[in-house]
Amino acid sequence: MGERDFDTGQRVPVVGIGPGSDDYLTVGGRRVLRTADVVVGFTTVLDCVDEHVGERLDCSYDDQTERLAEFGERVRDGELGVAVAMGDPNCSGGQFVDRVRAAVGEVRVCPGVSSTQVAAARAGVAYDEAAIESLHKRGDCAAERDRLRAALPERALIVLPLPWQTMPEDIARDLLASHPEAGDRRAVVCESVTLPGETLTRTTLAELADGADGESAFSDLSVLVVQPP
Ligand SMILES: C[S@@+](CC[C@H](N)C(=O)[O-])C[C@H]1O[C@@H](n2cnc3c(N)ncnc32)[C@H](O)[C@@H]1O
Structure with missing residues (x-):
């Protein structure tokens, strides 16, 4: 039992x-x-x-x-x-x-329902086929960033940013530095999912990477979903 x-x-x-x-x-x-x-x-x-x-x-x-x-x-x-x-x-x-x-x-x-699951649902991404990484932890998250770069050409990505230090714009810039050809990949930033202020921003990696370097357009309650190629 x-x-x-x-x-x-x-x-x-x-x-x-x-x-x-x-x-x-x-x-x-x-x-x-x-x-x-x-x-x-x-x-x-x-x-x-x-x-x-x-x-x-x-x-x-x-x-x-x-x-x-x-x-x-x-x-x-x-x-x-x-x-x-x-x-x-x-x-x-x-x-x-x-x-x-x-x-x-x-x-x-x-167990509970994760914000990553809800973000996947909002973005229409199959949870089991995505690379899911959290950058919301101590240290430089070098291994997590490596895995995201390696997964980008073939898979969707679901990423928890590190509030105010590594925001969706920074993640997009990091991904495009190693995959400049991926600028038109569609991405959704899911903020405050399931809460009254829920906001979905549908964009591309290139548009995101063009965003402010410093003050992010997004809140600390954000999940970045990069759609599959
Ligand atoms: C330390 S992590 C904990 C994640 C949590 N255990 C989960 O499964 O959702 C905190 C991060 O989760 C994300 N998060 C938690 N709740 C959220 C929500 N309602 N909407 C968007 N992101 C959320 C944000 O990226 C936040 O900075």
Whole structure:
């Protein structure tokens, strides 16, 4: 018998809440949130599921160590603790999952709908045929950029930018530096998917690369999809 993701048990659930809209929070995720004594997560994530949460333990990038330590203590005291992550914790959410694990011992990752899945759907790209990379991590992401350059001639790309440092315009410039022939490849920048401000910008790699070098036209909640050739 397989593991039942959303049952409360010995291990602390890390629930993927989807890309923001309640429509994309799974039924199981909602149930787990409603049974929790305390739910820990970044404020932006908790705000999306506030109506399902009793007691919140909000973290920011600056105080997450202290807040997760407090969460760990409460779990050890017998409270039912749940952590929440945006989208799917298994897509570019590993650092947060590791921090929760360090605070509480074993965790159980409860999958959610990733922003990359919704962006693929919006752009009409088959998820299984695309190269999916996150640049939303520490370091220079050299390996991720290499894989994107290698995949571009034959496959669609789905990329999580690094807010304010490596934005869709920068990614397009990087791709065209090694594949100048790909300027007319169609691309869609998907912002705030499933949220009230959702915006889809349909463009090409050349147009994107022409965009501002410095201040991006896009928000921190963006996914770049490059359509297949
Ligand atoms: C650390 S990653 C986490 C990704 C998340 N685990 C997921 O599966 O969607 C954060 C990035 O996800 C993307 N993202 C998350 N929610 C989004 C949304 N509603 N619309 C567009 N992009 C989103 C943005 O690129 C954001 O900077």
